[in-house]
Amino acid sequence: MTTATLNKKSKKIPVRGMMENVMEQFNSASDHIELHPNIRKILSITNNEIVVHFPVKMDNGDVEIFTGYRVQHNNALGPYKGGLRYHPTVDIDAARALAMWMTWKTSLAGLPYGGGKGGIQLDPSKYSQSELERITRRFTFALADNIGPEHDIPAPDVNTNSQTMAWMADTYMSTRPPAERTANQHVVTGKPDGSGGLEGRDRATGFGVYLTIKFWAQHNDESLEGKRFIVQGFGNVGYWAAHFLEKEGAKLVAVQDAFGSIQNKDGIAVEDLFNYSKSNNGSIVDFPESKTLDKDEFYATDCDICIPAALGNQITKEVAPLIKARLIAEGANGPTNVEGEKILLERGVTIIPDILCNSGGVIGSYFEWLQNRNGELWQLEEVMPKLEKKMKESFEKVYAFAKAESLDLRTAAYCIAIKRIEKAYIQRGIFP
Ligand code: NAD
Numbered sequence: 001m002t003t004a005t006l007n008k009k010s011k012k013i014p015v016r017g018m019m020e021n022v023m024e025q026f027n028s029a030s031d032h033i034e035l036h037p038n039i040r041k042i043l044s045i046t047n048n049e050i051v052v053h054f055p056v057k058m059d060n061g062d063v064e065i066f067t068g069y070r071v072q073h074n075n076a077l078g079p080y081k082g083g084l085r086y087h088p089t090v091d092i093d094a095a096r097a098l099a100m101w102m103t104w105k106t107s108l109a110g111l112p113y114g115g116g117k118g119g120i121q122l123d124p125s126k127y128s129q130s131e132l133e134r135i136t137r138r139f140t141f142a143l144a145d146n147i148g149p150e151h152d153i154p155a156p157d158v159n160t161n162s163q164t165m166a167w168m169a170d171t172y173m174s175t176r177p178p179a180e181r182t183a184n185q186h187v188v189t190g191k192p193d194g195s196g197g198l199e200g201r202d203r204a205t206g207f208g209v210y211l212t213i214k215f216w217a218q219h220n221d222e223s224l225e226g227k228r229f230i231v232q233g234f235g236n237v238g239y240w241a242a243h244f245l246e247k248e249g250a251k252l253v254a255v256q257d258a259f260g261s262i263q264n265k266d267g268i269a270v271e272d273l274f275n276y277s278k279s280n281n282g283s284i285v286d287f288p289e290s291k292t293l294d295k296d297e298f299y300a301t302d303c304d305i306c307i308p309a310a311l312g313n314q315i316t317k318e319v320a321p322l323i324k325a326r327l328i329a330e331g332a333n334g335p336t337n338v339e340g341e342k343i344l345l346e347r348g349v350t351i352i353p354d355i356l357c358n359s360g361g362v363i364g365s366y367f368e369w370l371q372n373r374n375g376e377l378w379q380l381e382e383v384m385p386k387l388e389k390k391m392k393e394s395f396e397k398v399y400a401f402a403k404a405e406s407l408d409l410r411t412a413a414y415c416i417a418i419k420r421i422e423k424a425y426i427q428r429g430i431f432p
Contacts, residue, residue, distance in 0.1 A: 021313070022097045024338045026104075029414030032407065039422050043103070046096055048072040050118075052142035056134050068139045070118035072152055073099035076424045079150055080116030081106055081362060083157030083190075084164070086132075089311065090119040097312070101333050102362070105355040107417040109394055111366050116152050124159045125281075136164050140171040147172070149186040149373075155365050156190040158311065161236070162202065165191045186372035189365035198368035200383040201361075206240020206309075207384070208360015208391050209331045212352045213245065213305060215395045216327060225249035228303040230325070232256045233310030234284050237331040237358065239274055241307055246270045254293065254301040257310070259283035261298035262290040299323050308335035315340040323349070330354040345408055353410035355417065356398055363390050 023044065030040050050070040055063045069092055072080040082102035095118050103115030120139060124132060140147075147154060156165055165188045172188070173181045191197035200207075217224055227250040231238045234257045242252050252270055254263040257277075262268070262284055277284050285292070299306075299315075299322040306323055308314050309331030315323070320336075320343035328344065328351045330336060336344070336351060344351060364387060371378050402412035 019093060019097050019100075021334055021337050022100045025410060025414055026100070026418070029411050029418055032405070032411060033415045033419055033422075035418055035422060036426075039425050042425065043074060043418070043421065046071050046073045046099060047075065048146075049092060049096070050143065050146045051092065052139070054138050054142040056131070056138050058131055059128055066120055066122060066135060066139070068118065068120045068142060069095040070143055070146055070152065070154075071095040071099040071116060072146075073115045073117075074103045074421065075114035076421050076428075077107055077114055078112035079114065079148075080152035081111070081113035081365065082115055082117040082155065083119075084154045084160050084168075085117075085119035085157040086122055086124045086159040086164075087119065087311075088121060088123050090121040094312070095119065098333055101355060103421070104414060104417040105359050105362055107420045108355050108398070108413055109359045109363055109366075109390060110420075111362065113153075113362070113366070116154075117157075118154070119157065119160075132164075133167055136167045137171040140168045141175065144175075147187060149184050149369075153186065153365070153369060154188050155361070156236070158235070162190055162192040162197060165189070165197075166195050169195065186369045189368040191368070196368070196372050198364055198371055198378060198383060199380040200387070201364045201368055202236065203240040203243070204364025204383075204387060205237045205331070205358050205361030206242075207244055207387065208363070209237065209241040209307060209309070209329055209357055210244035210248070211360065211388060211391045212357045212395055213327065213329050214248070215392065215399075216329075216350065216352060219399060223249070226251065227305060228253045229305040229307060230254040230256075230298065230301050230303045231331075232298070232306075232308045232314060232335075233332060234273065234277060235282075235309070237361075238307065238309035239270070241309060241329070241331055242270045243274075245305075250305070253303055254298055255284050256293075256295070256298045257282075257284050260285040261293040261295060262287050263293050263298070263301055264290045265302075296322060305329060308332050311335070313337050315344070317343060320344050326350065328352070330357045333358065341410070351408065351410060353413050356394055356409065356413045359394060360387055360391055363387055 052068045055065055098117035099115050106113035168188045173184050185196040193199050231242050234255050251267040276287050299319050303325050305327045306325035307329045312334035315336040317339040320340040333354050398413045402409050
């Protein structure tokens with residue numbers, strides 16, 4: 001496709017359902033860069049949507065049927081890349097929106113990847129470890145060649161972890177012809193470090209969240225020492241972000257997870273809370289020397305920085321006016337909806353958008369994929385500086401573009417990400 005063959009008269013694609021947020025963000029950036037209408041059409045829709053129903057034998061001998069999703073949004077820049085989530089809210093609409101966010105994220109980070117996302121609609125707390133293993137293995141088998149190390153590469157997300165990825169890699173490799181088995185280890189990333197995983201992948205997303213906050217502070221001639229922060233979601237992303245911020249002298253003053261909210265204005269020791277939640281079925285509730293809060297009180301906690309690191313659509317028009325923080329660092333994907341964001345921006349709050357803020361995870365995944373592909377084993381000491389370099393490049397690009405074009409950071413990040421994909425389409429054209 002050359003510019004000359006493109007039809008400039010095409011209209012904006014209408015938004016729908018849960019995709020509303022991501023489509024509004026996409027349309028607003030596309031308007032700003034005057035994205036070619038035909039490329040807007042392509043990027044407004046997902047390439048492939050795989051829905052599988054599969055049976056699994058439970059511990060009591062009964063068979064349960066599960067529904068799994070894998071949405072592949074776009075692969076103009078490389079194989080589809082993105083996590084798998086195990087949660088009752090997983091459905092086709094959520095998977096579409098999350099897959100789209102991945103396309104922008106990988107593009108912004110300058111990686112040779114597209115975007116995909118998926119998962120299984122279930123509450124993992126209702127299943128034993130051996131049931132979760134059989135569910136994961138059967139899901140991998142059902143996805144079959146819809147995933148692959150050069151085609152679509154899943155990773156951990158909410159309620160999935162390195163163990164889930166180890167089961168997936170093992171199942172995928174076991175179902176290949178014998179001579180191809182070990183060469184397929186990079187079908188998933190986020191594996192344990194004894195099974196092809198990358199040293200530091202566990203902390204990569206949270207470290208990246210912390211780095212973007214540090215870069216923001218540097219641009220404002222501020223130090224993180226003494227800054228008070230609150231975290232929603234104390235899982236992989238929330239814990240590691242808090243860990244690195246605390247090391248820099250910042251103070252964690254409130255936390256919310258799926259079970260409740262706690263606060264201590266004098267500070268909550270991050271490692272103590274992590275160890276407590278591990279021994280308390282993953283819940284932070286009733287942590288000693290903390291006050292229990294309700295959901296709204298959590299958001300209203302006096303602080304400098306708010307890190308949503310749980311689910312999407314959390315900072316809405318109801319919640320946004322309560323927030324005291326000057327900075328929102330989006331560890332989660334899509335935590336601030338369009339209405340919530342509008343209120344925050346009007347109040348002068350800065351938002352480091354998800355596709356920049358939590359991109360340390362997919363950058364770490366890219367390093368793992370390269371390591372497996374090249375038969376190498378990278379050390380933590382080389383991983384972390386490489387990750388910091390890439391995060392810094394992305395942050396500075398977004399910050400400079402936002403300043404130059406008088407945009408908020410999200411719109412700036414989207415503009416950069418979409419322009420890169422547009423360039424690939426213009427260069428390659430549309431088959432046939
Ligand atoms: P996780 O499963 O390790 O942790 C999720 C946390 O959120 C838990 O503490 C859980 O209790 C809490 N939570 C769940 N529902 C909640 C609710 N309704 N209210 C408050 N808290 C709730 O997941 P994670 O890997 O840390 O992912 C968190 C977010 O970060 C997700 O949006 C995910 O898409 C995004 N993300 C993760 C990665 C990664 O590498 N893991 C990378 C990029 C983005």
